[in-house]
Amino acid sequence: MKMIIGGAFQGKKELAEAEYPDITWVRGEEADLETLLRADGVLGFHEFIRKELKEGREVGDLAGKLIRNNPEIILVSDEVGYGVVPIDAFDRRYREAVGRVCTELALFSEKVTRVVCGIGTVIKNA
Numbered sequence: 001m002k003m004i005i006g007g008a009f010q011g012k013k014e015l016a017e018a019e020y021p022d023i024t025w026v027r028g029e030e031a032d033l034e035t036l037l038r039a040d041g042v043l044g045f046h047e048f049i050r051k052e053l054k055e056g057r058e059v060g061d062l063a064g065k066l067i068r069n070n071p072e073i074i075l076v077s078d079e080v081g082y083g084v085v086p087i088d089a090f091d092r093r094y095r096e097a098v099g100r101v102c103t104e105l106a107l108f109s110e111k112v113t114r115v116v117c118g119i120g121t122v123i124k125n126a
Contacts, residue, residue: 001109004076005102011118013043016076023074037065041074046098059097063104077102
């Protein structure tokens with residue numbers, strides 16, 4: 001598993017597509033769980049989590065499912081845990097869920113790249 005993370009509009013998608021040009025990407029907001037478990041790569045993984053929560057599904061075991069069923073996936077996700085804590089209860093729950101899932105996946109990942117201003121910095125390379 002590999003992860004590319006960073007703030008919104010920082011160039012994660014462009015870096016991912018340049019680094020992994022042969023990957024067939026799916027969009028997180030358009031994927032269902034079965035698609036995610038078969039995907040080569042996911043752009044906007046955080047949007048998959050938002051969609052699942054909006055539809056009333058729990059994501060507590062999402063990291064475990066990905067690790068067991070698709071350990072070679074490449075995930076591109078916004079970091080949503082910085083800045084002002086949202087007033088809206090759903091937004092706080094979403095922010096926490098993304099943080100928890102991505103933390104577990106980063107521990108498992110062989111490589112994690114953080115992108116700021118279009119520049120990727122490898123923060124884990126196991």
